[in-house]
Amino acid sequence: MSQAAAIHAQAPRPMEGMKVYNVKLGMWVFLLSEVMFFSGLIGAYIILRFAHPEHWAAPGEVLAVPLTAFNTFMLICSSVTMVKAFAAIEHGDQAGLKKWLLATIVLGAAFVGIQVVEYTKLIEHGFVPIASLYAAEGGPLYGSTFYTMTGFHGVHVSIGVLCLSFTAFQAFRGRYTEEYYGGVEIIGLYWHFVDLVWIILFTIVYLI
Amino acid sequence: MPESASTFGAGIDSIYYIILWITGAIFVLVETALIVFIIRYRHREGRVAVHTHGSKKAEIVWTVIPFILVLFIVYASNDIWLQVKRADQEGAAPADALRLRVVAKQFEWNVTYPGPDEELDTSDDFVKRNQLHVPIGRAVRIDLGSEDVIHSFFLPDFRVKQDAVPGMTIPVWFEATRTGEFPLACAELCGLGHYRMRASLTVHEADDFDRWQSEEIESGSPAADADASDSETADENKVNEGEESA
């Protein structure tokens, strides 16, 4: 009888943990904290906007909604490619894993790139976070909240792209198998979360 | 606490005393039990502890009783709270209360009086720095504001405290029951001079208040739209930058 089995035989069965392995549980728990972080920022935005709606402009007046809608679509596609990458490694498909990880990275990087371009255009237009320099429609709080929320999201996407790159690097080294894919699963969880936050942000910042 | 000088002061104090009695009784009970147990059940040769994991009945008793006690305190407290803080509700500041404006700034209190017409923002208004004057027996309703940071309008004797927040105008009301001079203190850290942001409140007899008001207008207290810091009556204003404590 194996060591662990012997212990299990003589000790009463524990109420076992959630059968979710350590890094996966850790990632879920971490993502809960991220929910709170973005909730704080979004909550502040909602409070400030509804107290002074005159400081805001209508959707589309300042922000480039169609371009950002395309950007959103790209990010959603990157979640699909991420799912495909995970499905690939679950079946031991190394080539598929590498392909779909790279696709996710490209789409994620493109999202950040387009957002940077959008930022530069907005800043030229006078839409800035700095109250004393604000020159666009609406009021300075519009700028402050916009850059804070989308900026932190952008930082999270960028970090995600870096982590995906590390994961891809490990994939090229053959680190993952159909039995051992934790690293892929957890970056996938993070990526889906980042995508979900964006969908919420896009809705409330660009569409409402 | 200082003797109450406002109509609702006694009500607030009575809540304090109710809580003092209840918490005092619990304090005596619990601490006595603690000391008695420590002495009575201390280790001695041959002593064995009684092995027990608890008592469901005890848990219920000492959950329900505290729950009832705290609900009682909530019930006792709420009415007077709303009466004091919701200046415009039934039982609070009446419509004919004396309207004043108090604007806090680093590190002084500027009081705008409505003058004989009893309307703020008219030509007979005047401003005093660090001096609040009110008549006895008449409700006073203050529009409280701040020019810079958060301050707190604290009249200890009147059981009045309200934060003054820039960007907000917050109503504060009270009715004085005693004449005399009382302190007005700032109760929210507001910077370097927070510790000396004091002012005084003088409660006058009714006709004395009218007399004071006429004197102020005659002697040319700054009009409401003049900068209060240019006040000609600087000698009447106690707190200045750099003044040492008495």
Add this chain to the structure above:
Amino acid sequence: MTTPQLLAPNVSAQHWADPSHPDDRPFIRKYVFSTDHKTIGNQFMFMSLFFLMIGGALAMMIRWQLGWPGLPMPGGGVLPETMAPGGILLPEFYNSLVTMHGTFMIFFAIMPLLVGMFGNWLIPLHVGASDMAFPRLNMMSFWTAVPAGFIMLASFAVEGGAAGAGWTAYPPLSAVPEYSGVSTGQQLWCVSLVILGFSSLMGAVNYITTIVNMRAPGMTWLRLPLPVWALFITAILILLAMPILAGALIMLLFDQTIGTTFFLPETGGQPLMWQHLFWYFGHPEVYILILPAMGIASEVIANGSRKPVFGYPAMVGAIIAIAFLGWIVWGHHMFQSGMNPLLGSSFMLSTMIIAVPSAIKVFNWLGTIWRGDIHLHTPMLNALAFVAMFVIGGLSGVFMASTPVDIYIHDTYFIVAHIHYVLFGGSLFAIFAGLYFWFPKFYGRMLNPTLGKIHFALTFVFYNLVFFPMHNLGLGGMMRRIYDPNQYGFLEPLQPMNTFISVFALALGASQLVFFFNILWSLWRGEKAPENPWSSNSLEWDLPSPPPHGNFEAMPAVYRGPYEYSYPGRGEDFWPQSEPPNGRRARVETSGAPVAEGVPQ
């Protein structure tokens, strides 16, 4: 090296202790950048005790000014002209003192002691694991806290001095240097706390994962020692509350530096929004500061009484209830803020209700010592003092929970009394209890009991003489954060009480030297600690003091709860969790084949 990641608790992924294989980790990996939870716990201890001293020193200066206003402080000549010319504290420095005292004590002393030190020491051992779920993340958590502390300390040296808007940093005062006189210092304060938030968050993720996933066979949830329950719930609070603080700090930092106006009203910002965000974090924060202390107190009191914890399930339920209710009471810090008074009513209700689970815990502690066999060892003295003082702190809270009474006592020394009764009388005494209790396990040496009892007696007496009169100061109307109360005629009569408090505050500060000396002395000259000096039941007491790297030689098995003291019919008055029911301990050879006596083959 690949580590198999199974969809079951990581049985095979743990690296157990191997006595045949010497611990050949290089010095740096063993003592500096260590991934061993015990070492990290020790590191948190040293870091936090250092900041406890800093916080205490700041308090001594505050009390000097309040006791003898305007008098030069002995040794004050070393301070620069910008802080205390001629040793006389300046008002701006005083504002920094009160701010930084609170900041250091809360974030760099109490939190890292309770959560960083005890969390690291106890969690893996109490659940029966070889280490935390994420040892490297654990190491990063400590080494992130250190620069945060350094930045906070360094902020005293910048132009304009350290932050001076209170530990609560209300804007606009905290956002605008022209208002506070502090610019870089206030920004560094924000940066330091954001970094510290990362440290706490990493710890929280680790603790939650370890407790959920890595409990040994037989270690069911209801057999966990109460410190683990408390730390588990605390970790969840940290996980959910710190990010809110981070968001608020970032917005404040932006207001301070890049010109946003989140909290400045001139362009639509709202000062009150800071208060909502800060206290939404801040109230769970104070439960973070007390729950682990309650867990430790339960552990020590059961041990000192030789009796099970009275009402263990109720104790767990109360911890959960406190944590849960703690999310809906934050407005009680804002009763006088200008918030809608009706919100005041609802927050008063929720705040009063949260008193109930705390009361339940107090009664259960009383029930634990009732009919016990009470040994007044040093940990027990401190744990009993915790109960006595926490009761006072909790009861004083009822006064401020009542909105009309709060009108008078808000922002007075009544609040300061309450804070210190729960944080010092409560948390710190429990920390002392835990340190005297577990120091032997982690350093292999007993703390000197005579010095321990002297430290306890002096601290207990002086502490009450310092903080109880503060209730009276508050009722007399003395406001908080006041450099010189004598500016107000109505506060002048309170000066003798302030001086009285200051005399005993200095004595209290001096008494802590006994404690620090005891720690340093005992590290090298303390009596060698046996495996189980307190005859306790949890898993760590099966191991050598200190336990080896990897803790257990094999996964332990757990047969009962942690509080089976004085079980009838047994020769001894304790019953380790790991002892099999037939009385003979299972010894599982590390070679693989079990040689568990009494196990059916």
